[in-house]
Amino acid sequence: MALERDGRANNLDELFSDLTPREWEVAALISQGLTNEEIARQLTLTPGTVANHVAHILSKTGARSRVQVAVRLVRRNGNRTAHEVLELLTRLQTLGPTDTRGALQHATEVLAAFFGADACDAFVYDAAGESLVALASSQTPLAERQRALDLHHLPLSHGGRLAWVFEQQQAFRDGSVEDDAFELVGIRHDLGVRSTLAVPFAVSAERRGVLVIRSLAPDHFGEPDLELLRFVAYWLTVVAQQHSANGTVRAAET
Amino acid sequence: MSIRGNDGPDEPSRLSRRWREILASAYELTEAQVAQDAGHVRHWLGSDEHLIAAIELRHAWNPDSELGPYFLAALRRALT
Numbered sequence: 001m002a003l004e005r006d007g008r009a010n011n012l013d014e015l016f017s018d019l020t021p022r023e024w025e026v027a028a029l030i031s032q033g034l035t036n037e038e039i040a041r042q043l044t045l046t047p048g049t050v051a052n053h054v055a056h057i058l059s060k061t062g063a064r065s066r067v068q069v070a071v072r073l074v075r076r077n078g079n080r081t082a083h084e085v086l087e088l089l090t091r092l093q094t095l096g097p098t099d100t101r102g103a104l105q106h107a108t109e110v111l112a113a114f115f116g117a118d119a120c121d122a123f124v125y126d127a128a129g130e131s132l133v134a135l136a137s138s139q140t141p142l143a144e145r146q147r148a149l150d151l152h153h154l155p156l157s158h159g160g161r162l163a164w165v166f167e168q169q170q171a172f173r174d175g176s177v178e179d180d181a182f183e184l185v186g187i188r189h190d191l192g193v194r195s196t197l198a199v200p201f202a203v204s205a206e207r208r209g210v211l212v213i214r215s216l217a218p219d220h221f222g223e224p225d226l227e228l229l230r231f232v233a234y235w236l237t238v239v240a241q242q243h244s245a246n247g248t249v250r251a252a253e254t
Numbered sequence: 255m256s257i258r259g260n261d262g263p264d265e266p267s268r269l270s271r272r273w274r275e276i277l278a279s280a281y282e283l284t285e286a287q288v289a290q291d292a293g294h295v296r297h298w299l300g301s302d303e304h305l306i307a308a309i310e311l312r313h314a315w316n317p318d319s320e321l322g323p324y325f326l327a328a329l330r331r332a333l334t
Contacts, residue, residue, distance in 0.1 A: 036282055037319075048320030055280035055328055065279040 016073075018060045026053040031070040064139065067106070071113040100203055104136035107211075107236055112138035115197075115225060117213045119143040122201075122236075123154065123162055124209035131155045132162055132210060142191065142214065151186050160184035162198060162210045171199040173226045175219035187214075195220035201233035211236070268292075273332040281325050283313065288329075295329050302326070 019027060022043075029039045036047040036054070043050070054066060063069045104122040112120040119142035123132040134152035137143040146152055156163045161183045165172050174180055175195045178188050187193050195215040202208045211233050215221070269277075269292040274285040281288075291309060298305050306322040315321040 036321075040319075046318070046320040047315075048322070048324035051280045051282075051321060052324045052328070055276050058276045058279060064275045067279075 016061060019057060023053050023057050023060070026050060027057050027069055027073060030054065030057070030066045031073040033070065065109070067109055068113050071110055101135055103236065104203075107232065108136050108138045108143075111211075111213055111229075111232065112140055112143075115213055115215075115221065117215050117220070118193075119146060120211075120213045121146070121152070122209060122211055123166075124203060124207060125166060129153075129155065130157065132166060135209070142193075142216065146191060149186055149190055151184070151191065154184075158184065160187065161196060162212060165198045165200055165210050165212075166208070169200045171197075171226055171230060173197050173221055173223065175221065192216055194218040197221045197226055197229050199226070199229045199233045202237050269329075269332055277325070277328055277332065280328075281313075281321065287313070291325075292329055292333060295326065296333060 016024075016027070025043060026039055029042060034042070036050045039045070039050045040047045057063070057069055058066070061069060061072065063072060108120040108122055111117070117138075117140075119140050120138040121134045121143065122136045124135045125131075126133045132154045134147075137147065137152065154160060154162055156167070159182065161172055161174070161180065164170075164182065173196070174183075177183055177193045177196050180188070183193075183196075191214075193214045194217055196212065197214075198210050198212040200208065201211050211229060213221070213229065269289060274288050277283070277288045278285045283291075291312070294308070295305065306326055307317075309315070309325060310317055310322040313321070
């Protein structure tokens, strides 16, 4: 297995062309959100053999998780519709997240990969600090740099686009962020963000925030992407309500 | 086989971040569990049979699943 590849490689066709026919079968079932045991049953293999195939798939494609494999396959197949992404989120939801924070983390990973974005964050309002705080972020270099620059904690008094989205409760899309004088200098210059999609969302009646996706490329997102993100925000609200009903939201808020 | 990860130079006795990600996702474990297993494998002095049994017990894997032997083989490749 060659592990030298960058996990963010974009040439999906080339990466997936290295897969064997059996690995393709396994990858297709991963993209349906199936577990090793379920895949093993479908292909009449042992779970150990399936896990071994999954490890090879991750290695060959540079993906960091089976969720990324699923997202990449869906994108490769061109199924970039609201229905498809919501179905994907829902299917993959069963794979792990058991609380609101987990659901948000899961969503940021899926969305960053799905939109080919450089970062995705779920900011939640912290009343005590009158700030927006990133409760979950994609595991991408830009998101890590954002954290290093302390841009994962945004006092509303500092202004900026996310504060605007949160206060106005309006979605926002921009493909030339460098020209947006309302945006924070840290976002425009230090991070070098060029495109932004942001929508308000609610974890609960009292706990609201902003879901934001960023790209270093200009004009990266279109109007359909904004609509899609609105759907995802709605989906997150539903998931959070389910977790709240199960009594797990408190753990996520601590 | 290369095991170079994204978190700095290889250390023969440690599992790279990339391998932790791969094995955790492939075997439906957490990265912390994989790291702990790597430590057990590194320091194990007994037989492979007993090591596999210990791993299966730890993760509640049925021996018929063959997860234990595959996982141990993958971990050893990663630690080489």
